[in-house]
Amino acid sequence: MKKIEAIIREEKLNDLKECLEKEGIYGMTVMRVKGRGIQRGITLQWRAGSYTVDLLPKVLVMMVVSDEQFEKVIDIILDCCSTGNPGDGKIFVSEVSEVIRISSKERNVKI
Amino acid sequence: MNYADIVWVLISTALVMLMTPAVGLFYGGMVRRKNLLSTITMSALTLGIISIEWVLVGYSMAFGPDRFGLIGSLDWAGLRNVGYKPNPDYAATIPHLLFMAFQMMFAVITPALIVGAYVERIKFSSYILFTLLWALFVYNPVAHWVWAKGGWLKDLGALDFAGGTVVHITAGVSALALSLVIRKRKDFGKVQMEPNNIPLTLLGAFLLWFGWFGFNGGSSLAANEIGVNAFVVTNVAAASAAVSWMIISWLYKKPSAIGIATGAVVGLVAITPASGYVNALTAIVIGAVASVISFYFIRLRERLKLDETLDVWACHGMGGTWGALATGIFASKAVNPGGNDGLIFGNFNLFLVQLISVAVVWAFSFVITFIIAKILDKTVGLAVTYEEETVGLDISQHGEEAYGGI
Numbered sequence: 191m192k193k194i195e196a197i198i199r200e201e202k203l204n205d206l207k208e209c210l211e212k213e214g215i216y217g218m219t220v221m222r223v224k225g226r227g228i229q230r231g232i233t234l235q236w237r238a239g240s241y242t243v244d245l246l247p248k249v250l251v252m253m254v255v256s257d258e259q260f261e262k263v264i265d266i267i268l269d270c271c272s273t274g275n276p277g278d279g280k281i282f283v284s285e286v287s288e289v290i291r292i293s294s295k296e297r298n299v300k301i
Numbered sequence: 302m303n304y305a306d307i308v309w310v311l312i313s314t315a316l317v318m319l320m321t322p323a324v325g326l327f328y329g330g331m332v333r334r335k336n337l338l339s340t341i342t343m344s345a346l347t348l349g350i351i352s353i354e355w356v357l358v359g360y361s362m363a364f365g366p367d368r369f370g371l372i373g374s375l376d377w378a379g380l381r382n383v384g385y386k387p388n389p390d391y392a393a394t395i396p397h398l399l400f401m402a403f404q405m406m407f408a409v410i411t412p413a414l415i416v417g418a419y420v421e422r423i424k425f426s427s428y429i430l431f432t433l434l435w436a437l438f439v440y441n442p443v444a445h446w447v448w449a450k451g452g453w454l455k456d457l458g459a460l461d462f463a464g465g466t467v468v469h470i471t472a473g474v475s476a477l478a479l480s481l482v483i484r485k486r487k488d489f490g491k492v493q494m495e496p497n498n499i500p501l502t503l504l505g506a507f508l509l510w511f512g513w514f515g516f517n518g519g520s521s522l523a524a525n526e527i528g529v530n531a532f533v534v535t536n537v538a539a540a541s542a543a544v545s546w547m548i549i550s551w552l553y554k555k556p557s558a559i560g561i562a563t564g565a566v567v568g569l570v571a572i573t574p575a576s577g578y579v580n581a582l583t584a585i586v587i588g589a590v591a592s593v594i595s596f597y598f599i600r601l602r603e604r605l606k607l608d609e610t611l612d613v614w615a616c617h618g619m620g621g622t623w624g625a626l627a628t629g630i631f632a633s634k635a636v637n638p639g640g641n642d643g644l645i646f647g648n649f650n651l652f653l654v655q656l657i658s659v660a661v662v663w664a665f666s667f668v669i670t671f672i673i674a675k676i677l678d679k680t681v682g683l684a685v686t687y688e689e690e691t692v693g694l695d696i697s698q699h700g701e702e703a704y705g706g707i
Contacts, residue, residue, distance in 0.1 A: 201691040201692070204492045
């Protein structure tokens with residue numbers, strides 16, 4: 191099992207949800223985040239001057255998937271969320287040692 | 302000159318002024334977070350644009366010396382001949398200048414209502430152009446027909462105490478026409494578009510309720526019994542419609558907060574033309590029916606897949622239509638000897654006149670707005686690019702955002 195943490199553009203979330211649904215993949219945890227990468231932010235206005243926002247709003251999608259599904263999910267995220275411009279985001283992958291379902295107290299749940 | 306009258310109409314003018322930013326809050330809470338500033342700004346900026354237009358030409362076109370029953374001449378442009386001396390044709394006991402100011406706030410709020418039709422995708426510059434052209438070619442003529450000395454609908458005997466036809470039908474029907482021209486929002490009908498701040502919508506709705514005491518209560522243009530009646534029935538109709546909408550939404554699912562707030566606004570819309578002519582018991586009926594009508598017109602709009610985003614047509618257009626017809630049904634000389642008796646008192650004529658004025662204003666508002674919108678769409682373009690829409694109008698149009706920080 192792998193945990194995928196994809197930081198993507200806010201506006202791509204709906205597309206991504208749709209693409210994953212087509213493949214029958216529903217489980218996800220979504221967070222609003224702000225952050226920065228190589229891209230250096232945008233300039234906004236303030237009364238009679240301007241200020242730079244160097245932490246840009248993004249969406250963090252966290253999913254835990256089986257090893258079989260993993261490659262497919264990564265492909266979907268790449269297809270869906272890439273515009274080719276800086277600011278598209280990143281995907282972080284890590285191994286998951288165990289999943290526990292709180293409702294049934296079940297250990298070692300298979301995703 | 303009566304100084305009590307001056308005080309009441311001054312206060313009413315200030316109350317109606319507050320309604321325009323309140324509309325912005327009401328709408329702003331219902332859009333997505335990236336369009337909140339843009340929505341409030343568009344509603345509120347009509348105060349800036351139309352106040353100036355009104356002083357320069359608007360007041361003269363709407364209320365100036367009549368030409369053929371259709372439009373006012375430009376004799377009063379720049380407020381020439383509009384001074385401290387009362388104008389007995391409109392308000393015999395207050396300065397003419399104050400009557401002008403009171404009417405200014407009505408001219409200001411009407412295009413602010415239409416904003417709900419095109420939020421989240423209109424170009425800011427096109428919004429300014431549209432608002433100006435709409436004031437010149439739709440609002441000013443209709444205000445003249447219904448309210449001005451020599452206006453043809455007024456001479457026909459049409460009753461519109463505080464703007465059911467002039468304000469709400471024009472705004473609502475124009476919203477419908479405009480939504481048929483401007484493109485839909487990207488992913489409309491496919492993606493859930495969540496309201497960003499419902500408390501803001503509630504705040505806007507209840508500030509509207511507060512301001513409406515001036516809107517209707519001040520339309521007596523005097524501190525008198527008719528103003529008191531209008532004040533009372535305004536509150537009762539809003540209450541009745543809010544409760545009625547709550548019940549409908551409860552029957553379907555749960556008592557909705559947005560529903561209660563929307564109901565209140567719809568009740569206020571519907572009582573507006575009738576407020577000087579009906580009593581409190583009638584107001585309960587007018588308010589309750591208004592919510593039912595608007596609720597099902599929202600459903601119809603959804604079924605038609607129209608992106609008339611915040612239902613200006615269903616709420617203001619249909620609420621105003623019901624109010625104008627209800628005036629023809631329930632108006633009573635016992636409430637206001639200066640008014641007329643309606644259908645339930647055996648007077649079919651008033652109802653017929655109300656029907657004619659509704660039909661005429663519907664047709665005129667729809668056609669002229671459709672033409673203005675088409676011309677703007679073909680020349681400067683009404684909507685922003687998809688990319689700008691995706692980023693949101695706050696950043697793309699204003700370079701600011703509503704919720705900064707982490």
